[in-house]
Amino acid sequence: MSRAVWHRALLPRCWFLLLLCPWPGGSHPQCLDYKPPFQPLEPLVFCKEYSKFGCCDVEKDDQISQRYYQIMDYFDYSGYLTCGKYIHSILCQECSPYSAHLYDAEDAHTPMRELPGLCGDYCGDFWHQCRYVLSLLTESEAAIGIEDDRERFCAFLELKDPHYCYPNVLASAELNANLGTVRADPEGCLQLCLQEVANGLRNPVAMVHARDGTHRFFVAEQLGYVWAYLANGSRVDRPFLNLTRAVLTSPWAGDERGFLCMALHPRFASVRKAYVYYSVAVKKEERIRVSEFTLSASDVNMLDHSSERTLLEVVEPASNHNGGQLLFGHDGYLYIFIEQATGAGVETLP
Template sequence: IRALLHPQCLDYQPPFKPPYHLEFCNYYEMFGCCDQKTDNLIAERYWDIMDLLGDEGYELCGDFVKDILCQECSPYAAHLYDAEDPYTPVRHLPGLCFSYCINFHTKCHSVVKYLSDSKILQESCEKDRSHFCNLINLPDQDYCYPNVLQNNDLYSNLGKVVEDPKGCLQLCLKEVANGLRNPVLMLHSGDGTHRMFVAEQLGFVWVFLRDGSRLEQPFLDISGDVLTTPWLGDERGFLGLAFHPQYKHNGRFFIYYSILVNSKLEKIRISEMKVSAHDMNVADPYSERMLLEIEEPAANHNGGQLLFGLDGYLYIFTGDGGKAGDPFGKFGNSQNKSALLGKALRINVDGSSNNGKPYKIPPDNPFINEPDARPEVYAYGVRNMWRCSVDRGDPVTHYGRGRIFCGDVGQNRYEEIDIIVKGGNYGWRAKEGFECFDIKLCQNSSLDDILPIYAYGHHIGKSVTGGYIYRGCESPNLNGLYLFGDFMSGRLMALEEDRNSESWKEKNVCMGDAKTCSFPGLINHHHKFIISFAEDEAGGFLSVSPFGTVYKFVDPSR
């Protein structure tokens, strides 16, 4: 399967390689959502239908029916069956692209009554072919069958900036690291060494020296403890890393990763560790001290951002618990302040509390006096914030210093960028972007949510990756811009603040043309997906690709 979109099964688990050969839906035996038992059940259903059709029907419609039934095994089954939208029932039939559906209906409309017991589908199938195919189609043409396998235009354009270069700020790239295995973050330790630390989802952290060389021994290897799989689309794994503001003196750092308890219960764990007393480039493997564990009800939406604010406190960004539409409890996890999922948490790691917790609650945490709220909660109503950053502030005026920016991944329609403030409600699941998602919750007068500073629709991208405000010296045209991207489309974007109107406006950025980026060592293209952004100790700006490459942005005008 050539498609590299966002694979997910109907049970919200990542796709996998079946342990045994699939006899029927063998197209998906290398990577998909069916094991042999499910494959056998689909085959039984298929032959039951073929018995009803007879030899002539088998000859005409057998391939159609097999393709349609086997989409349950597709690595994109959750999208094909619209399972990610909690306000639509899971489809009886997968989303079929209009032209494919017309061809299917022309030859095999009599089969529909065997594939679905939906009266709406059966009636429209008999009365109006176009209406039937519009019902079967998906709004997102990237995922309807067979586009999900064959849309060459989609895949060939992934990672290419589509803006007209005229009037856009052209940037070049310089490759600074490669050969990594699905890196998810890169950051510096703030100790004056200018080392960069790159974390791989498998549970390894590597050290890159100032000259760009990578040390042979990993800084940290907890791959034996981290819950992850090699399958594309698995959101679990080693997800977060933060160095203590006094790391240079105390050697303390903090990690965020997925674990499996008793071979059954999935959790996220936040722990403290220390650097080795004998080697500054290796962590002490025996120093782990667990701070917090949170049960994860599903495999997706695991959050994963750790960072220290200028207040010295550790901020922890959790996902809403997964599945679709935050279906947990009456209002979902994100709007429930007694749950730790779907939140920005804030704790003081310099000390322990009287009740035995290995951290303290900051005395000004906003919900500390609410009896039903967890005292760790700093902000709520977030879905799955993927990459947050602290603004260094203008190097001269210090304007903006300490603001926390986050990209919050959307559900069906919108991706958003938020500035996190104490006590803020960021709207999910009542809202997605600027629009209502759950109508009843959205119309609740007590919602009082904080709107994003920017949101964009799924025609631009489908999974936001939060970035940084550029405050470095090397690329003057980037000064004050918030640069971020989209994981799915590979698109690079920027926001510029209008302080007079207190609003943010998109600024066009694009890869420079061949002539612009013709200097030695510069390139004008990157891999398809942007999984993370980073800032080096001097304020330089980098992006991380899951294909194992790290790039540094260069303003060619310098």
Template sequence: MSAYFPFQECSPYAAHLYDAEDANTPMRVLPGLCGDYCSDYWLHCRYTLSLLLEDLGSPQHFANLTATIEEDRRRFCDFLELKDKQYCYPNVLTDAELNANLGLVREDPKGCLEVCLQEVANGLRNPVAMIHADDGSHRFFVAEQLGYVWVYLANGSRIDRPFLNLTQAVLSSPWTGDERGFLCIALHPRFTTVRKAYVYYSVSVKKEERIRISEFSLSEHDDNQLDHSSERTILEVVEPASNHNGGQLLFGHDGYLYIFTGDGGRAGDPFGKFGNSQNKSALLGKVLRIDVDNNDEGVPYGIPSDNPFIGEQGARPEIYAYGVRNMWRCSIDRGDPATGAGRGRMFCGDVGQNKYEEIDLIIKGRRLQDICLLFFLFFLP
């Protein structure tokens, strides 16, 4: 009997094998077996079940479970069998349709791409961001919501000491759905020479919730650690509610830092006379653009000279675009490999309320609701 089936969590069809697609049913602890295979497994190897289960939970719980089912083939296979004959193990490995061109990146007739996924890190707790050093070292950094940032080397190993540890400062809670915490990290676009990193996280100041954007310098003695004493607070914005914290930081091709804030929380953008998102005197619900290199006179940041609302009465000069609800992650278009067309365009996913989600193209000076809804991800009933 093959001992390979317990490791099907790496299968591209793991969601089927572990019955993880239906939120109303408990996820299986082992992949589902085909009926004939389960009968053979029971006949030849049933006493190995306890060994497979011993690391998955309470040893006593699984000891009691296996003792009650291993002598009864029907109960044994009720526990392990997956009724779907196409996706059960080992049929899923030999099904011609499921395995045709598996792993190849290609377009289907409608232009959609198949995407291959590869695990590069595990054992993380609520990872929220991953960035590349882009300095020739082939390192990458993974941030956790609790306030850790870890360094992974080119060989896949993780350095024991965190790149950054802000767990004592970050505002978070044990609540599973808490949107606060350490939300993003970005490296200076000239990181090889300007050895600085920028972070976005939630804090509590005199019992007032805020989002904080800070700058850290790389340690003079260790390229795999930031100097924790070097923190320079660039911007703080009061958060009237605990949700809709935004959370994206990135540098554009223009070298400026873009900050994506949420609208302040609750449903319907209720704060202020007409909410935050459409209010250009508020920094919440916005795409902000600042110059982190222009602070010679002690100011925390400079304002790019072509920011769209400079000089407009009542408008904050940091604002690049407005009408944002809760943009969580954004990406910059690398452009067509041959022509460069589209290079530098910025796309962001904005979290919807109860009708739809959207992906927006960020255009300087525009109100995002006017830009148009580029892509409907799903509709709720």
């Protein structure tokens, strides 16, 4: 196995949507949850402009719609006509395929914006027409008392990148060409941009992003270590998880047994649980084990090793039939793949 870990810099965790490099500034379509944009299963009703490709399903679209009408209850008919279009457009940018850029979600050194970044001219028009709606759109302390000052108002809302600010991002032919399609070179080969994010590892088998706003990611080694990497790329000295004493491995280079995968709870930022899949020997019987761990109360870069709760054990005697993928589906189930995709088990989370 490779000693370095690479991630797909274009669209992580997705094979059906690939785009060619280069993009301006190395950027790419990405949603606020760090997942790739998609085509909703059903057309959106409120943010219709993102029905073919974007970051919202019908449930999210309905949530945005409800927020819009709650805000519009403060307006009379003339205010509705004047400001409704601005509020609609601003709220719907959560559905944009470039929402991660509009909200600065990709920049590990800045907090994610509460509102999408606007272009300067558009912000000036918004200020002139509807400046006092800002208090209805955000509760940020930085927005208090700036409605009457255009310079401060737009300093708060403006995104300086002319490519990705709203509405310029919609008008860019370069950014919007072939969104949602697979592109290949003349020989039919799909092309990816790769970036090295970790090295010096021994048999890395899994890489998981925290998706909790910290921009951390975790890399698992077959021997049973899981390492935490911070937003600046540095590795935390102590392992996020150390199961080397429990994991079943051998000196044989082709042995597939060992630590196989890890998945974080879909709401890891609040639920703070991780799920791991590894080989183990129980009374001389070889098994695979899926366990739940809870994040340490005193160290966010370490799991509480005493919190292990076994969810599933299956007899697995073959050293060359250990394909251990863990995935959470949109239905909330944890999917456990056993052997060479010949079977799957499902555990419902509490």
